Amino acid sequence: MLSTVLSGAVVGVDAYPVQVEVDLAMGLPAFNIVGLPEMAVRESKTRVLAAIKNCGYHLPDRRITVNLAPADIRKDGTSFDLSIALGLLGATGDIPAEALNDYLSVGELSLGGDILPVRGTLSLAILAQEQNPAKTLIIPAANLAEAAIAEGLKILPVHNLKDLIEYFRGEKHIEPIYGELSDKDSNIWQGSADLAEVSGQHTAKRAIEVAAAGGHNLLMIGPPGSGKTMLARRIPSVLPPMEFEESIEVTKIYSVAGKLPKDHGLLVNRPFRSPHHTISNVALIGGGSFPHPGEISLAHCGVLFLDELPEFKKQVLEVLRQPLEENRVLISRALMSLEFPAKVMLVAALNPCPCGYATDPRHNCKCSPQQIAMYRARISGPLLDRIDIQVEVPALRYNEMIQQNSAAESSAEIRKRVLAARAVQKDRYKERGILNNAQMGKRELKEFCALDSAGHHLLENVIDRLGMSARAGDRILKLARTIADLDHSENIHLSHLSEAIQYRVLDREF
Ligand SMILES: Nc1ncnc2c1ncn2[C@@H]1O[C@H](COP(=O)(O)OP(=O)(O)OP(=O)(O)O)[C@@H](O)[C@H]1O
Ligand SMILES: [Mg+2]
Known part of the structure; x- marks a missing residue:
């Protein structure tokens, strides 16, 4: 039978x-x-x-x-x-x-x-x-x-x-x-953390806005306790809501990984993943004898936060390069090859030196220049290369700390501007196969990031006098484009360009 x-x-x-x-x-x-x-x-x-x-x-x-x-x-x-x-x-x-x-x-x-x-x-x-x-x-x-x-x-x-x-x-x-979707309206951010809870740190908050608006990866450098982790955790609250297809993809990944909360239907919040720095290659990008999605796929459509970046093993950071480039992880096995989606916004945080106080005027940094150089050398160049925005998050002063948060902008307000800027990009790139400014190639850079003569002059100064690389120059242009989009400006003006140059802390230092 x-x-x-x-x-x-x-x-x-x-x-x-x-x-x-x-x-x-x-x-x-x-x-x-x-x-x-x-x-x-x-x-x-x-x-x-x-x-x-x-x-x-x-x-x-x-x-x-x-x-x-x-x-x-x-x-x-x-x-x-x-x-x-x-x-x-x-x-x-x-x-x-x-x-x-x-x-x-x-x-x-x-x-x-x-x-x-x-x-x-x-x-x-x-x-x-x-x-x-x-x-x-x-x-x-x-x-x-x-x-x-x-x-x-x-x-x-x-x-x-x-x-x-x-x-x-x-x-x-x-x-x-x-089957029916009861909660189709994914437009509401359901997380509780809000950027308004972070006092001061206006530059960092603005950098987060720019990063969210243009899809740029972000690096924050600052002494211990300045609020880097706090800021990073609130980034999903200013990102645009997930499209329905994105929600389905993310929910599928969590379902396959067995990480869907109990009795939970569609996931509507963008994920935020912050793996510990002791993580292994497989846990980060996925794999295993019967392949499971890794942290980078669990962060799909959301934020992958690498806190204390220099503490990660160099080799672990190296394996991130390919998925960051291709927005997916490819795993090949003898009898099959498969892929997990991995379109993430990479956010990293680090202290400026091993003791953490190199940039803090109120503390004596005890690290030697050699120690600092070794510490920073742990982050590989190619990875750093994929990060458009590098900002400093300075230690907060007392009067900034006690300032009432009512004055601070809420995530919802910032998100409105992010959405408007994203809409401009969507329209601009609709026939180009890209989604945002961060994904611009050489051709788009040439077409959409034209500078006026004052702009050329400023960029020339920065590249030739400060010794920035041509690559850094391209990144500055992309950022300037996003800042102009946030400003509803068709052209990139001097103010946009100079703000963009501010977001290359590491380039300026070295
Ligand atoms: N700008 C801020 N506004 C309000 N609270 C803050 C701010 N910065 C720090 N704090 C408080 O300090 C705590 C520690 O901040 P956080 O963990 O974000 O620091 P960090 O910069 O990540 O430090 P580390 O380098 O040690 O990881 C926060 O949980 C918060 O309570
Ligand atoms: Mg931290």
């Missing part, structure tokens, strides 16, 4: 269909799973057999073969348990085998028959919605919120195998749920 159940698995962040075929044959009792199963899938037979027994059903002593097709892709994880169990019960005739044709199922089984949550349910729901709209998706009840994002999809959330068997036998009713 043969019985077939449709299931699915996830590669990268997308799901593909998997046919679970179960065959019962005469012969010595055995249970084989084929179709390149990894350990967790091979162990599934133990869980499935116990779960069926503990739900009160008896399997005959037969030769059981389970095939997971397509058989040439590696299968991992526990999500096939439920389909294997249903296939077995279909093959024995305990439930009608033909009824299974109308369903797509995923779920992990406990020995007692409880159906436990699995990763990547949203990707599976989208697969079901797009490719098998006629089928009903059976999922663990705990995964309902994320699966219900797939509009119009018929979903059967189940708590345990016994209920499901009785449902198929017509002994019990389970109410199906239809």
Whole structure:
């Protein structure tokens, strides 16, 4: 007797269909799973057999073969348990085998028959919605919120195998749920942190506004306790709201990583990730024997914050270069290659020297010039190269600290200006395949960043007298373009250019 159940698995962040075929044959009792199963899938037979027994059903002593097709892709994880169990019960005739044709199922089984949550349910729901709209998706009840994002999809959330068997036998009713997005309006920032809570630091706040407006990466340098971490954590509050497609992509990544908050549907806030500096390569960019998204992908569409940048291992920072350039992480394995999206705004913070007080006039810095040079050399040039804005965050003075925050601008106000500037860029680049000023290439620089003679003169002075590189010159132009956009100005004026030059602290120092 043969019985077939449709299931699915996830590669990268997308799901593909998997046919679970179960065959019962005469012969010595055995249970084989084929179709390149990894350990967790091979162990599934133990869980499935116990779960069926503990739900009160008896399997005959037969030769059981389970095939997971397509058989040439590696299968991992526990999500096939439920389909294997249903296939077995279909093959024995305990439930009608033909009824299974109308369903797509995923779920992990406990020995007692409880159906436990699995990763990547949203990707599976989208697969079901797009490719098998006629089928009903059976999922663990705990995964309902994320699966219900797939509009119009018929979903059967189940708590345990016994209920499901009785449902198929017509002994019990389970109410199906239809996917619908209740919270489509992603326009509201739901985080609580606001830039208004940060006293003083006007330059840094303005730099954050410029960075957010043009999609620039940002580096903050300052003594301990000046508010760098505090500022960075509030950057998502001034970024534009996520587009619906972005929300789906981000939610998929979190679902695949198993990091979606419990009972949480669509993620609408831009992510903020701040990995500790002891992080490994794999944890940062993703990978592993069965690849998982890394921190850079978890920060997709949001902020990747590297606090205490020089403390990161040099090699870890090096592996960031390619994903930052391509906005995605490519992982190649013997039998597959996959990619995780990784479009992030990189924000980094560091102290000016090992003791932290080199730029603080109120403290004596104890570091020798050599120590300072070694400390800063830990940040590789190529990485620094991808950071358009470098600002100083000085230690706060007492009178700035006690200033009432009511005078400070709220994130919402800053965000309005950011949105306006983004709209200008979207319009300007609509036929160029880029989104913002940070992504401008040489051609766009030439076309959209023309300077008047005073501008040329200033830039010439900066490059020739201060010894800035041509590359730094390009970055200044991009920044000036963003500042002009924030100013609703078609042309780049001297004031825009000189503000942009302020944002190259490291270039000016060295
Ligand atoms: N500008 C500020 N406005 C209000 N509070 C501030 C400000 N700067 C610092 N603080 C207070 O000091 C605490 C420490 O700030 P924060 O952690 O951001 O400093 P930091 O610059 O990241 O220091 P470090 O270099 O040691 O990491 C904050 O949690 C906040 O309470
Ligand atoms: Mg800090």
